[in-house]
Amino acid sequence: MARLDLLAPALAALSVLVLAGCGHDARQALSLEGRYQSLRLMQFAAVPDITPAQVQEWRAAGRPLVLVDVREPRERQVSTLPGAISQEEFEANPQRHRSSLVVPYCTIGLRSGLYGQQLQQQGFQVRNLAGSAMAWAHAELLFEHQGQPTRRLHVYSPDWNMLPRGYEAVADR
Secondary structure (H helix, E strand, O other): OHHHHHHHHHHHHHHHHHHHHHHHHHHHHHHHHHHHHHHHHHHHOEEEEEOOOHHHHHHOOOOOEEEEEOOOOOOHHOOOOOOOOHHHHHOOOOHHHHOEEEEEEOOHHHHHHHHHHHHHHOOOOEEEEEEEHHHHOOOOOOOOOOOOOEEEEEEEOOOOOOOOOOOOEEEOO
């Protein structure tokens, strides 16, 4: 029998996927804020969350923390969270980060939650960035592109643009 706490992230993601694939009228019926709030419901019971504000507090206190971007290279080329490293960089020398809090993130939190579960099984102290890069934008924090601040973020498609005003979505299609 499947545990509901393990199915919750998949069900939340499925509901958002269904809504994203709906016609224009159905998408309009669910506001930007409503779609974003639906994404925030995705949680991975095995991986505790950390909010963007808590990441800021953790860093301000000087506590060791590493942000790991699990998105595809084409997504990272648009922007990353300041100071983040790629999954490939992390995996090249994971022992370097054994004493740090490892915070994986993606665009909405699904891929990072799955990766966080893997890291937890390997004994890392992990927190999934709740809402991931989308929540970072909703917290009105800046991203980084080639060392410069930016408000641009790669999203899957225009239908997945749940960014707040003042941020620019970049999509492949």
